[in-house]
Amino acid sequence: MKAMIVKEFRQMRRDKRAMGLMIGLPVMLLVIFGYAARFDVGQIQTVVVGPNAVQVSQSLDSAYDVVEVDETGDRQAVERMLRNSEVEVGIVTGTGSSTMLVDGSELFVAQSALRRIPPATQPEVLFNPNLDTAPVMVPALIGLILLFIGTVVTSLGVVREREQGTLEQLAVMPLRPVDVIVGKIAPYFLVALFDMAVVTIAGLLLFNVPFVGSWLVFGLFGLVFLFVVLGLGVAISTVSKSQGEAVQLAIMTLLPQIMLSGMIFPLESMAAGVRWIGYLLPLTWFIKGARGEFLKGPDFSALALPLALLTLMAAVVFGVAMYRFRGDLAPKRGDAAQEAPFTPAASS
Amino acid sequence: MIVAQARAVTRNFGSFTAVDRVDLDVSSGEIVGLLGANGAGKTTLIKMLLGLLAPTSGSIALFGEPQRAQQRRRIGYVAQNLGLYPDLTVAENLEFRAQIFGTTPSVEMATGDGTDLLVRELPLGMQRRASFTVAIQHRPDLLILDEPTSGVSPLARSELWDMMRREADRGAGVLVSTHYMDEAVHADRLLVMAGGSIVAAGSVGEIIGSRRTLLVRTDRWAEAFTLLDDSDYSVILDGRDLRVLMRSDDDARAVIGLLEGAGVAVQTTVGPATLDETMVELST
Numbered sequence: 001m002k003a004m005i006v007k008e009f010r011q012m013r014r015d016k017r018a019m020g021l022m023i024g025l026p027v028m029l030l031v032i033f034g035y036a037a038r039f040d041v042g043q044i045q046t047v048v049v050g051p052n053a054v055q056v057s058q059s060l061d062s063a064y065d066v067v068e069v070d071e072t073g074d075r076q077a078v079e080r081m082l083r084n085s086e087v088e089v090g091i092v093t094g095t096g097s098s099t100m101l102v103d104g105s106e107l108f109v110a111q112s113a114l115r116r117i118p119p120a121t122q123p124e125v126l127f128n129p130n131l132d133t134a135p136v137m138v139p140a141l142i143g144l145i146l147l148f149i150g151t152v153v154t155s156l157g158v159v160r161e162r163e164q165g166t167l168e169q170l171a172v173m174p175l176r177p178v179d180v181i182v183g184k185i186a187p188y189f190l191v192a193l194f195d196m197a198v199v200t201i202a203g204l205l206l207f208n209v210p211f212v213g214s215w216l217v218f219g220l221f222g223l224v225f226l227f228v229v230l231g232l233g234v235a236i237s238t239v240s241k242s243q244g245e246a247v248q249l250a251i252m253t254l255l256p257q258i259m260l261s262g263m264i265f266p267l268e269s270m271a272a273g274v275r276w277i278g279y280l281l282p283l284t285w286f287i288k289g290a291r292g293e294f295l296k297g298p299d300f301s302a303l304a305l306p307l308a309l310l311t312l313m314a315a316v317v318f319g320v321a322m323y324r325f326r327g328d329l330a331p332k333r334g335d336a337a338q339e340a341p342f343t344p345a346a347s348s
Numbered sequence: 349m350i351v352a353q354a355r356a357v358t359r360n361f362g363s364f365t366a367v368d369r370v371d372l373d374v375s376s377g378e379i380v381g382l383l384g385a386n387g388a389g390k391t392t393l394i395k396m397l398l399g400l401l402a403p404t405s406g407s408i409a410l411f412g413e414p415q416r417a418q419q420r421r422r423i424g425y426v427a428q429n430l431g432l433y434p435d436l437t438v439a440e441n442l443e444f445r446a447q448i449f450g451t452t453p454s455v456e457m458a459t460g461d462g463t464d465l466l467v468r469e470l471p472l473g474m475q476r477r478a479s480f481t482v483a484i485q486h487r488p489d490l491l492i493l494d495e496p497t498s499g500v501s502p503l504a505r506s507e508l509w510d511m512m513r514r515e516a517d518r519g520a521g522v523l524v525s526t527h528y529m530d531e532a533v534h535a536d537r538l539l540v541m542a543g544g545s546i547v548a549a550g551s552v553g554e555i556i557g558s559r560r561t562l563l564v565r566t567d568r569w570a571e572a573f574t575l576l577d578d579s580d581y582s583v584i585l586d587g588r589d590l591r592v593l594m595r596s597d598d599d600a601r602a603v604i605g606l607l608e609g610a611g612v613a614v615q616t617t618v619g620p621a622t623l624d625e626t627m628v629e630l631s632t
Contacts, residue, residue: 164429164430164431164432164433164434165427165428165429165430165431166431166432166433168400168427168431169425169427169431171399171400172398172399172400172420172423172425173420173445173448173449174417174418174420174421174448174449175448176417
């Protein structure tokens with residue numbers, strides 16, 4: 001038995017990925033559940049408008065982070081700010097009572113706000129009036145499914161080629177690297193698009209999720225996000241020798257995205273350091289775009305930053321992945337000395 | 349015409365030299381056998397010829413020109429690990445390859461009734477035959493095979509060598525690596541690799557040359573084997589007989605003296621060495 005235990009520890013020590021999973025995963029879970037997993041939001045970004053704006057803003061609970069006070073502002077201006085995700089709550093004051101407009105697409109933020117309704121204020125939830133879960137989760141689920149196909153399924157597909165030795169065969173066939181790369185990735189791209197369509201239609205028909213934004217902008221988010229996740233999948237495949245290794249790596253990229261992207265836990269409730277990790281994850285920005293288009297239909301300019309960040313991620317991740325994948329299909333000249341071209345001897 | 353040529357080709361992996369200044373020529377219509385134990389450098393050399401690895405130094409030319417991507421259309425490659433898609437049928441593998449090479453699938457050449465079976469459902473011999481058929485269906489001018497007969501039955505091995513001979517007769521230059529010494533007779537010319545270098549070249553007879561073996565017969569064969577092995581003789585156990593490769597004519601006397609000195613009575617005869625014995629000597 002002792003021999004068995006010693007052997008197992010030796011193997012464990014040499015399996016760097018498994019060690020990473022065994023040590024990295026508990027640390028990640030500790031961080032997530034210690035600093036991120038909170039449903040109660042303590043900082044609600046708020047705008048207060050109307051004749052009594054100054055007075056009302058001074059009487060608000062400390063959870064309300066008043067970012068703007070505008071005595072000349074009106075309900076229309078507040079609705080636009082909520083639609084463009086500039087604030088999460090807007091209070092429209094009047095001569096008598098006030099109205100608190102709450103962004104229902106931010107489920108937990110809205111619930112936190114509704115637990116702290118200021119006196120003489122009528123709450124009104126916009127975009128998701130019943131605070132249903134489905135309208136908030138379906139857009140995020142679309143991202144999760146794209147992420148799964150892009151990273152797990154694609155990385156497995158490419159690693160399988162290497163394990164079978166068929167990647168080597170492709171490299172000696174009259175194919176350009178771009179033919180192999182596009183030919184390999186295009187089917188996953190199409191399947192992911194198909195799944196995106198299916199989940200979207202199912203969300204609309206089965207769960208009665210509204211879609212009030214632009215299909216074009218939503219499609220653009222999906223497309224750019226797909227490039228990021230396919231790039232992630234290919235990048236994972238280029239550093240994995242086996243399908244098992246690819247799955248381990250894919251899990252390590254999936255978990256933080258599920259936990260820290262705002263899909264489940266609101267970003268606003270996370271500790272600053274953890275929230276910034278969330279800002280580095282592509283799913284965070286896809287969810288912002290998708291939830292916006294499904295529930296709020298914001299101005300395009302309001303989604304410019306998420307889209308620009310996703311595009312940047314796509315360019316970097318996809319670019320690096322393609323560069324590395326291309327290296328698998330062409331000889332590595334790293335340590336090869338360059339010599340004058342060899343002139344073959346005469347035929348004999 | 350020389351279809352593949354290497355001059356002083358070397359490949360290092362860090363401080364390890366896998367292939368060390370190898371020269372090689374493969375001409376149209378000939379089968380060149382690349383012999384060597386596992387780790388001798390055969391596969392690394394093949395990968396450099398295929399353009400899968402760049403040489404650290406030295407030069408490779410195919411069809412009289414430096415290596416270029418366009419030459420791949422004229423190359424057929426059978427990898428040690430088959431290189432077929434196991435979850436496609438043989439016919440689908442043939443079709444895929446035919447589409448890439450712009451030829452028609454040669455289904456009739458494949459595995460007969462097995463063409464509609466998934467590759468993973470076929471026995472290894474049929475998988476290797478399918479792999480071979482897939483590699484030659486575009487009629488390559490250079491056919492490179494890495495251990496194509498590994499793990500298959502003697503009958504299937506003979507069939508594969510017949511197929512290689514037909515390709516050479518058609519005019520292709522064939523380079524085939526193997527560690528089965530008994531297959532060497534099928535090649536027109538042999539290159540023996542050991543430690544990354546070519547240590548011998550020529551026909552089987554030329555490689556064996558004048559090497560001789562002392563056949564030792566004794567009832568106390570186990571004790572005799574230990575004595576000779578401990579004395580650094582190249583000794584092989586053949587049934588209950590011992591075959592001792594002679595480095596010089598004096599070796600016979602020395603061996604007999606060593607064994608009889610230890611009280612082991614022996615009968616001895618001298619005969620030509622086999623390729624196996626020669627390989628043992630060349631590899632050490």
